[in-house]
Each structure stands twice: as structure tokens, then as C-alpha cells.
Amino acid sequence: MALLRLLPANLNIPFMRGRLYSSVFSALLVAGSIIFWLIVGLNTGIDFRGGFVIEVKTLEGAANVEELREELGDLNLGDISLQEFGSEREVLIRVQSQDEGMATDLSDANKQAIQLVQEQIADRYEIRRTEFVGAVVGDELRRNAFYAVIAALGSIMIYIWFRFEWPFAISAILALAHDIITTIGLFSLTGIEFNLATVAALLTIAGYSINDTVVIFDRIRDNLKKYKSWDNDTIINTSLSQTISRTLMTSITTLIALLAIYFFGGAVLGGFALAMIWGVLIGTYSSIYVASTILSRFDLRPSDDDDMLPTHERNDPKS
Amino acid sequence: MIRLSTWFYNLTILVVVIAASVAVSTVVLRDDDGGGIGVNLGLDLQGGSYLLLEVDMDSVVQERMDNLGETIRISMRNSRIGISNLSVNSDRLSFQLRDELQFIEARDILNGLIAPEMRVTISENTLSVAFDESGLSQLTTMTVGQAIEIVRARVDETGTKEPVIQRQGNNRILLQLPGVDDPEQVKSLLGKTAKLGFQLVDISASAESVKASGRVPPGSELLPSRDNPDEHYLLNKRVMVSGEMLEDARPSFDGQTNEAVVSFTLNSTGAERFGRVTGQNIGRPFAIVLDNEVISAPVIRSQIFANGQISGGFSVDETNELSLLLRSGALPAPLLVVEERSVGPGLGSDSVRAGQVASIVGLAGVALFMISSYGMIGCLAVIAVFINMLLLYGQLSILGATLTLPGIAGIVLTIGMAVDANIIIFERIKEELRAGRKLATAFKTGFNQATGTIIDANLTTLAAALFLYFLGSGPVKGFSVTISVGVISSMFSTIIVMRVLLAIWINTIKPESILISKQDIGAN
Numbered sequence: 001m002a003l004l005r006l007l008p009a010n011l012n013i014p015f016m017r018g019r020l021y022s023s024v025f026s027a028l029l030v031a032g033s034i035i036f037w038l039i040v041g042l043n044t045g046i047d048f049r050g051g052f053v054i055e056v057k058t059l060e061g062a063a064n065v066e067e068l069r070e071e072l073g074d075l076n077l078g079d080i081s082l083q084e085f086g087s088e089r090e091v092l093i094r095v096q097s098q099d100e101g102m103a104t105d106l107s108d109a110n111k112q113a114i115q116l117v118q119e120q121i122a123d124r125y126e127i128r129r130t131e132f133v134g135a136v137v138g139d140e141l142r143r144n145a146f147y148a149v150i151a152a153l154g155s156i157m158i159y160i161w162f163r164f165e166w167p168f169a170i171s172a173i174l175a176l177a178h179d180i181i182t183t184i185g186l187f188s189l190t191g192i193e194f195n196l197a198t199v200a201a202l203l204t205i206a207g208y209s210i211n212d213t214v215v216i217f218d219r220i221r222d223n224l225k226k227y228k229s230w231d232n233d234t235i236i237n238t239s240l241s242q243t244i245s246r247t248l249m250t251s252i253t254t255l256i257a258l259l260a261i262y263f264f265g266g267a268v269l270g271g272f273a274l275a276m277i278w279g280v281l282i283g284t285y286s287s288i289y290v291a292s293t294i295l296s297r298f299d300l301r302p303s304d305d306d307d308m309l310p311t312h313e314r315n316d317p318k319s
Numbered sequence: 320m321i322r323l324s325t326w327f328y329n330l331t332i333l334v335v336v337i338a339a340s341v342a343v344s345t346v347v348l349r350d351d352d353g354g355g356i357g358v359n360l361g362l363d364l365q366g367g368s369y370l371l372l373e374v375d376m377d378s379v380v381q382e383r384m385d386n387l388g389e390t391i392r393i394s395m396r397n398s399r400i401g402i403s404n405l406s407v408n409s410d411r412l413s414f415q416l417r418d419e420l421q422f423i424e425a426r427d428i429l430n431g432l433i434a435p436e437m438r439v440t441i442s443e444n445t446l447s448v449a450f451d452e453s454g455l456s457q458l459t460t461m462t463v464g465q466a467i468e469i470v471r472a473r474v475d476e477t478g479t480k481e482p483v484i485q486r487q488g489n490n491r492i493l494l495q496l497p498g499v500d501d502p503e504q505v506k507s508l509l510g511k512t513a514k515l516g517f518q519l520v521d522i523s524a525s526a527e528s529v530k531a532s533g534r535v536p537p538g539s540e541l542l543p544s545r546d547n548p549d550e551h552y553l554l555n556k557r558v559m560v561s562g563e564m565l566e567d568a569r570p571s572f573d574g575q576t577n578e579a580v581v582s583f584t585l586n587s588t589g590a591e592r593f594g595r596v597t598g599q600n601i602g603r604p605f606a607i608v609l610d611n612e613v614i615s616a617p618v619i620r621s622q623i624f625a626n627g628q629i630s631g632g633f634s635v636d637e638t639n640e641l642s643l644l645l646r647s648g649a650l651p652a653p654l655l656v657v658e659e660r661s662v663g664p665g666l667g668s669d670s671v672r673a674g675q676v677a678s679i680v681g682l683a684g685v686a687l688f689m690i691s692s693y694g695m696i697g698c699l700a701v702i703a704v705f706i707n708m709l710l711l712y713g714q715l716s717i718l719g720a721t722l723t724l725p726g727i728a729g730i731v732l733t734i735g736m737a738v739d740a741n742i743i744i745f746e747r748i749k750e751e752l753r754a755g756r757k758l759a760t761a762f763k764t765g766f767n768q769a770t771g772t773i774i775d776a777n778l779t780t781l782a783a784a785l786f787l788y789f790l791g792s793g794p795v796k797g798f799s800v801t802i803s804v805g806v807i808s809s810m811f812s813t814i815i816v817m818r819v820l821l822a823i824w825i826n827t828i829k830p831e832s833i834l835i836s837k838q839d840i841g842a843n
Contacts, residue, residue, distance in 0.1 A: 055666065127501075128666035134657040137371065144789075152786035156779050163775065196795045197725060203787050204732070204802065207780030214775045215743065246746045249692065250739040253685045257735025260681035261728050266673035268363075269728050276732070 015240045015288060016233045016296055022289035030178055033185020040188050045195035046094065048142040050135035052110065054093045054117055055085060056125035062088040063125075071120055077113050086267030090128070093117060145199045152203050153180075156210055164217060167298035172213045175291035179209045179282050186278050197272040205279030208254070212247060212287035217295075219243050224300060232296045240288055251284045321759050321822040331819045334811075335706055338713035345716040358715045361723035361797055362495060362660070364674070366667035368502040370494040371487065371658035372470070372509065374463050377409065379652045380450065383434075383458075384412045387448065389556065390432055392537070400425050410455075413447035459490050465651045467492055472647035473508045492654070500663040509654050512610055513644035515562035518554040519596070520604040520616055526553040545612040546632060552613045554606050559596045564589025566625075568645035570638035573630060579638045580630040583645065590625035598622040607631070609641075674727035681731040682708075689738055693745055699824060700741040703817045707737050710808035715801070723797030733805030736780070740813035743776075744769040758825065770814055777806050 046053055056063075068091060069082050078096050085092040095113060110132065118127060133141070156176065161169045183205055187194050219239040227235065255277065262273035345358065362369055384407040391414065395402050401417030402425075416425055422444065429439055429446060436454020440447050450458065463486055470492060474482045483495035496502060521539040530551055535541055538557070544550040568583045585593055597605070597619050606616040607629050614631040633641065662670075685704070689697040711730065715722070748765030756764070784806065787799035 057665070126663070126665060128663045130659065130661045132656070132659040134655075137658045148786045148789060152783045155782045155786070159779060159782065197798075200725065200787055200795045200798050203783040204780070207783035208736070210779040211739075211776040214779065215772055218772050218775065242750065243746075246739075246742050249742045249746075250736070253688060253738045253742075254732070254735035256684040256688060257681040257731045260677045260684060261731050263677075264673055264680050265677040265728060265731070266670050266724065268670065268724055269673075269677075272725065272728060 011244075012238060012241045013244065015237050015292065019289065019293045019296070022285075023293060026178060026286070026290055029182050029185070033182045033188070036185050036188040037181075040191075042184070042188055042194040043191045044142075045193040046131060046133045046138065047195040048138050048145070050133050050138035051094065051096045052114060052130065052132040054095075054114070054127060054131075055129040056091050056093065056121060057128050058089045058125055063091045065091055068093075068121065072117060075113075075116050075120065077116065086270075090267065091125075092267075141196065145196065149199060149202060153206060156206060160210065160214075163214075164221075167295060167300060168217050168221070171291045171294040171298075172210060172217065174294055175213055175286040176206055176209055178286050178290045179205055179279060182282055183275060183279055187275070192271050192274065195271070197269070198275055201272045201275035201279065204276060205283060208280060209283035209286060212250070212283055213291045215246065216240060216243050216287050216292065220292075220295070228301075232298075232300055235300070236292050236296050240292060244288075247284060247287065251280055254280050321762055321825050323819065323822050327815075328819060331815050335709070335816065338710045339706075341713040341716055342709050345712075358712070359719070359721045360671070361721045361726065362497060362667075363662050363724050364667050364671050364722065365497055366500050366662050366664035367495065367497040368499045368505070368659065368661040370496070370502060370506070370509075370656055372492040372494060372654040373657045374459070374466050374490045374492065374651075375653040375655055376455075376459055376462065376490055379458070379462055380410045380455070381407065384410065384448075387433065387437075388412055391429065394428055394432060395425065398424065398428055400428070411447055411449045413445055416444045416446070419444045456489075462651045463490055463492065466654065469648050469650050470494065470509060470654070473643065474505060476643045476647060477505060477508065479505070491657070498664075500661055502659070502661055506656060506659075508640065508644065509650075509656075511644055512650040512653055513562065513641075513647075514610055514649040515565070515645060516558040516608045517560040517593070517596075518556070518558055518606050518608055519600060520606050521553045521555050522603065524553060526551045529553050542606075542608060542611055542613050545609070545614050552606055552616055554608070554613070558608075559605075560585065560589050560593050562645060562649045564592070565645055568642040570635065570642045571628070573628065576630075578630055579633045579635045580628045581633070581638050581642045581645065582626065582628045583642075585625045585627075593627070594622055594624040670724045674724060678727060678731050678734075681734055685734055685738060689741075695824075696745060696821070699817065699820045700738055700745075702820060703741060703812050704734060704737060706816050707805075707809050707812035708734075710812060711801070711805050714804045714808060718800075718804070720800050720804075721797055722801075725795055726797030726801040729798045729801030730805060733802065733809060737805065737809030737813070739776070740769075740773045740809060741817060743772055744813065744817065758830075762821065762825070766814070766818055773810060773814060777810050781806050
């Protein structure tokens with residue numbers, strides 16, 4: 001049986017030759033993401049901002065979003081945004097919370113607003129989903145999301161710190177930051193809703209990206225022990241070449257799964273899947289280029305080799 | 320020939336068989352209405368409502384302080400202590416003494432009146448009272464506990480199947496109503512505290528003149544009518560008979576007018592009090608007050624004991640609701656809806672279908688790719704993925720986990736990421752073979768070297784997923800659960816199950832080589 005072969009066996013790609021270009025590319029990407037994030041901001045969903053969302057589906061035929069926009073605009077409910085959601089028959093209606101600033105509960109104004117919208121469209125649309133988040137709960141969710149991200153990143157860092165020598169740890173963490181920041185940048189640039197599911201995606205991306213980096217770094221560490229006379233670039237190029245097949249295979253299978261979610265999993269999961277797809281792509285790139293490029297700048301063989309290794313590996317007969 | 324110890328084989332097979340039988344039995348044994356053991360569908364998949372209610376403690380504290388103020392006013396007057404500027408400012412009550420010499424006497428009286436969880440602070444001739452911190456948290460705990468009971472009683476009355484009602488955080492109640500996609504009825508039931516009281520009408524002054532002058536006689540209060548908010552009644556503040564004394568309340572019809580009314584029965588304490596008050600006040604109007612609104616104020620015609628009826632121009636629906644509210648008892652505090660998520664059954668079943676399609680397409684895509692890349696060994700990896708799915712489902716069933724749409728995404732993602740461990744092992748074995756090692760040696764070294772890497776790589780994902788769990792909200796929690804469980808079972812299914820599968824396969828087929836073609840051997 002002829003097997004699909006992505007790459008020939010025994011290759012040795014001089015990855016580090018492209019390091020100048022990749023450094024410029026990554027620097028621009030990160031800077032652009034931060035600038036976008038600061039200037040444009042994120043299109044936070046009601047999870048973090050408060051307000052309500054109504055998902056409707058036409059009883060028959062395609063939805064007329066423009067007509068709906070005008071009709072609902074006439075209700076004087078303030079900031080309303082409409083968006084086709086999943087198919088041409090479904091529309092997502094987002095309405096800002098009705099009490100100025102502090103809509104902490106489903107007060108009369110909010111209730112009336114939801115009812116007004118529902119009544120206005122009841123003859124042509126079926127209500128599929130209603131969500132209301134009060135401003136206080138929104139604040140709490142935002143704070144919790146922030147803590148969850150910090151705690152998860154922190155614990156990953158601590159783990160990496162214990163597991164690897166410090167040049168590896170710093171490189172892995174910077175690569176991780178690169179992935180997280182550019183994913184946030186993507187959301188800022190595209191204006192895709194940033195909500196709880198997006199935070200879930202961010203944390204999963206963090207896990208995935210570190211996973212990829214760990215596999216490569218493990219190999220680099222092995223090769224450092226095996227080939228004592230090689231310089232950094234040779235070691236890194238060899239290690240990347242040895243792991244590239246695995247890196248690509250894993251990215252592809254994960255992408256297959258994500259594309260299945262993106263195309264068939266329904267509109268609710270769309271933003272999540274998109275964030276993850278980006279995360280897998282950028283995570284794969286950053287393990288090869290960002291993490292390894294930074295690593296190549298360190299002195300990986302200080303005078304006394306054994307000082308760099310965790311104690312349990314010092315007496316390894318293989319080395 | 321690859322040797323694995325017998326216990327290793329047996330243990331692996333045992334675990335897989337157990338997981339498989341749990342997974343199968345939960346599917347087979349499941350009740351028609353979704354009860355019994357096994358994986359539950361989240362509200363986003365089966366349709367239903369999620370409500371987060373906040374117990375309005377501010378209003379409880381305010382009410383307690385208002386009542387305390389009234390008692391202080393009366394006690395001080397009885398002890399001939401002059402006070403002024405008695406006021407309640409949200410959670411703090413304060414007043415001043417006209418005569419500083421009465422300070423000690425006033426303080427002693429005050430200490431006798433306040434609840435144990437309150438504290439008195441004194442500055443010059445001003446005395447103030449507030450709850451201390453632990454007292455307030457006790458009050459909150461108690462109030463939320465009572466509110467949960469009442470909420471449960473009211474929700475049960477609506478006939479909702481398997482509602483989930485639980486305390487969340489300090490002063491919140493989480494309410495999950497499967498199958499209820501329009502929670503308006505429940506919200507309207509929970510939106511009323513349903514505090515019922517019978518109070519005598521103050522006939523010493525007319526409500527109109529009091530309203531015009533703004534001077535309410537001490538011990539009385541001005542309350543609006545339920546039918547017409549502009550119409551007011553002047554009532555004695557003292558509640559003669561309250562809702563807690565009700566034994567039962569049912570919707571019925573008045574025998575003469577055929578009007579929809581609520582008939583009630585009082586318990587013995589209530590009946591005795593009701594008899595005494597009505598006996599002494601024949602000819603005087605007696606107001607029925609619900610949530611600070613006067614429903615009606617009929618004139619007492621004769622002495623009444625245990626049974627009575629409430630009329631007030633109700634519709635039949637209103638008497639149904641009112642009697643339900645009265646039966647379940649009054650809420651100790653108003654409840655505010657701070658978060659609501661409702662999913663209709665249409666979207667729920669669409670999501671289930673979408674989840675199924677995404678899973679099948681994802682699984683098929685990954686399987687196809689693995690088989691076309693690794694051939695027969697790829698097939699083994701696909702078998703390992705299936706076993707992984709069984710393990711995953713078995714664990715979710717044992718945990719009684721709730722499956723949400725993001726949870727399904729987690730499973731699909733697990734399929735994609737779980738083969739990673741297989742790939743790491745295969746690539747390692749390939750390398751060993753290319754370096755000219757024998758199959759058995761390559762097998763052993765490949766697994767041994769890959770195991771450390773696999774555990775490392777998965778632990779980081781697990782850490783991220785665990786923190787996600789504490790982030791809250793149901794659907795995202797579902798994602799965290801499936802990813803965490805998926806990571807654990809995929810480590811098992813690759814490191815252990817795959818080793819057994821591959822060993823069995825190599826021992827049975829006895830191939831000359833695996834994973835690489837012959838000309839690659841020794842090329843390195």
C-alpha cells in the first residue's frame with residue numbers, strides 16, 4: 001500500500017536560516033496585535049459587557065436583515081446589532097442593556113425591551129435562544145476569565161520552569177505569549193465576538209502551543225547531550241528536522257478536527273473554532289521559529305555541562 | 320517477538336472491557352425521559368432555561384432596620400426618652416438624644432432591642448446600629464437558605480421536571496429548568512415575594528388628607544391600591560395575621576357573585592388571632608395587603624375564624640397564581656434575575672445534530688488521514704482512538720457529567736489531539752528502525768522515549784483545562800470536563816492500549832518491518 005508521505009525521510013532543513021525573516025514577521029505581528037488591541041479594542045460579547053441576545057429563525061424563507069434592522073431601530077432600544085448567524089434564515093439580535101450603565105438585573109426596562117423585540121417579530125420568526133447577562137455578572141465573568149487565564153499561564157510557566165533549564169523556559173514562555181497576543185490581535189482585527197468560549201479557546205491554544213514546544217525542546221535537549229561538539233544552530237536544525245514530521249502530522253489531525261467543528265458544529269461554535277484554527281497555525285509556527293530562534297541566542301552549553309541539567313539526569317549513563 | 324508481561328495484557332484488557340461495558344450500559348439502560356445514570360445533556364442541547372437569581376439582601380437589611388426603628392421609637396417614648404433625627408441610611412440606623420443625661424438609660428434599652436448580630440456604635444449623643452460582618456453573613460446564609468426552599472416549592476408547583484436549584488456564591492441561587500424554553504411563567508412566579516398580611520384600616524384620618532399633608536400618623540402607613548396606584552389606604556402598621564399563618568390556599572369562586580377568588584385556611588394560631596381581631600372590629604374595614612399593595616379592604620361583617628376568601632377583581636389565572644404563591648410561602652427577600660440563558664428545543668436538537676455531524680466528520684477525517692499516512696499501523700491508531708472514545712464516554716458516565724455543545728467540541732478536539740501521542744510514538748519507532756535497530760528494540764525504545772514526552776505535553780493541556788473549569792458558566796465548563804477527561808484517557812489509550820495492540824499485531828502478523836519501507840533501513 002502506498003502511504004501518504006508529507007516529507008521525505010532523513011531530511012535536514014536549515015530552519016535557522018530563515019530566522020531573520022521570521023523574527024521581523026513575528027515582531028510586526030505582535031506589535032500590530034497590541035496596537036489593534038489598544039486602539040480598536042475587542043468586540044466583547046454580552047458575557048463580559050452585559051446586555052441581551054436573541055437568536056431567531058424565520059418561519060420560512062430567508063431573513064431580511066435590513067428590514068429587521070429598521071423595524072427594531074424604530075423601537076428606540078438604543079444600540080442594536082443584527083447579524084446573520086449560521087444560515088440565511090437565522091439572525092442574531094444583540095441589544096444593549098436598557099438601564100443606563102448599571103443593568104444588574106432583568107429589570108422592567110430590560111424585560112419590556114425583550115418583549116418588544118419578541119412581539120415585533122413573532123409573526124415571522126421563531127425565537128431560538130434568549131440570553132441576558134446583567135452588568136454585575138458581566139463584570140464578574142470578565143474578572144474570572146482574566147484570573148483563569150493568568151492562573152493557567154502561570155501554572156504552565158511554573159511547570160516549564162521546573163521541567164527545563166532557564167533558557168528553554170524563557171523561550172517557551174515568550175513563544176506562548178506570542179501566540180496568545182496574536183490571537184487576541186486577530187479578534188481585535190476581525191471584530192469577531194470575544195466571549196467566554198473565546199477565552200476557552202485561548203487557554204486551549206496555550207496548552208497546544210506549549211505541547212508543541214515541549215516536544216521540540218525535549219529533542220533539542222537530547223541532541224545537546226548526544227552531539228557534544230555541534231553548535232546551537234546545527235543542534236536546533238537537526239532537532240527541528242527530526243520532529244517536523246510529527247509537528248505537521250499533529251497540526252493536520254488537529255486542524256481536521258477543528259475544521260469539522262467549524263463547518264458542521266453550528267454557528268455557536270464558529271468563533272471558538274476559528275480562534276483554535278488560528279491558534280494551531282500560529283502555535284506550530286511559533287514552536288519552530290519563535291521558540292527555537294530565541295533559544296538559539298542563548299549559550300546552551302555553559303562551561304560545566306552538568307550544572308544545567310536537573311539533578312535526576314546528571315548520572316544518566318547515555319550522556 | 321515482543322514480550323509484554325501477562326498482567327500488563329490482562330489489566331489493560333480489563334480496563335477497556337469495564338469502560339466499554341459502562342459506556343454501552345449507560346446507553347442501553349437509559350430511561351426514555353433521560354433519567355437514570357449516564358451522561359446528561361446540557362441545557363444548550365436539550366433546550367431549557369438557566370437563571371441566576373440574586374437575593375436582594377439590601378432590602379432585607381433595610382426592612383429589618385425600618386422595623387427596628389419603629390420599635391425604638393415606641394420603646395423610647397414609653398420610657399420617656401426624647402429622641403430626634405431617627406433615620407435609616409441603607410444598612411445603618413441612627414438617632415440622637417434630646418437629653419444627654421439619659422444616655423446610659425437609652426443605651427441599655429437599645430441593647431435590649433437589637434438582634435445579637437447587630438452592633439451599637441456611639442459618638443457624642445448619636446447612637447447608631449448596624450449589622451456586624453459575621454452577623455450579616457449569617458443573615459445572608461439564612462435568608463438564601465429560606466429563599467431556596469420557597470423557590471423549590473414554587474418551581475415544583477409549575478411541574479418542571481428535574482429542576483436544579485442550588486446556592487451559588489454568597490447570595491445567589493442557580494436555577495436550571497430543563498425543557499422550559501420560555502421561563503416567563505417561572506420568572507413571574509419568582510418575581511413576587513408574596514408577602515401577605517391582614518391589617519386594620521386606620522379610620523382616625525382619611526387617606527386623602529394624609530396624602531395631601533404628607534403627615535402619616537405614627538404607627539400607621541400609607542399603601543397604594545393594587546388596582547389603582549393613585550388610590551391609597553391608610554393602615555395600621557401592625558400586621559394582625561400574616562401569610563405564615565396560612566395552612567392552605569386554593570383558587571375558587573365566590574358562591575354568590577361567581578367571582579374568581581382565593582379561599583384560604585389558617586392554622587390554629589392564625590385562626591385564633593383572626594377570630595379575636597374580627598370579633599373586636601365588626602364594622603371596620605380590614606385590608607388584605609400583598610407585597611405592600613392593598614388588594615381589597617372589605618368591611619368586617621361577622622367574626623371569622625379559620626376560613627376566608629380573598630377577592631379583588633381577579634381573573635381565574637390570577638387566582639391560580641396567587642394561591643400557588645400563598646401556598647409556597649413568602650420569599651424572605653426579593654429575587655433579581657442577574658443572568659438568564661434560554662435555549663429553545665429547535666436550537667437544542669439542531670445543536671445535537673451539528674455535534675453529531677462534527678464528531679463523525681472529524682473522526683472520519685482523522686481516521687482517513689492516519690490510515691493513509693501509516694497504513695496498517697494507522698488502523699491500529701484508529702482502533703486506539705475508538706477505545707479512547709469508549710474510555711472517555713465511560714468516564715463521563717461515571718462522573719455523571721453534563722454534555723454541552725462546547726463539550727462536544729472538546730471531544731472532537733480530543734480526537735484530533737489524541738492521535739498526537741500515537742504520532743510521537745510512531746515517529747520515534749521509525750527513527751529507531753531507520754537507525755538500523757531490530758523491530759523489538761525499536762518498539763521498546765520508541766515507547767519508552769515517547770512516554771516522557773507524551774506525559775509532559777499532556778500535563779500542560781490538562782493544567783489549562785482545569786483552570787477553565789473554575790471560569791464558571793455551564794457550557795464552557797462542559798468543554799473543560801471533556802478536554803480534561805479526554806487528555807487523561809488518551810494518555811492511557813496510547814501509552815498502554817496502543818502498546819498492547821501493536822505488540823499483538825506484530826506477534827501475530829510477524830512483519831519484517833513496520834512504518835518504513837525496506838530501503839529506508841539503515842539509510843541514516
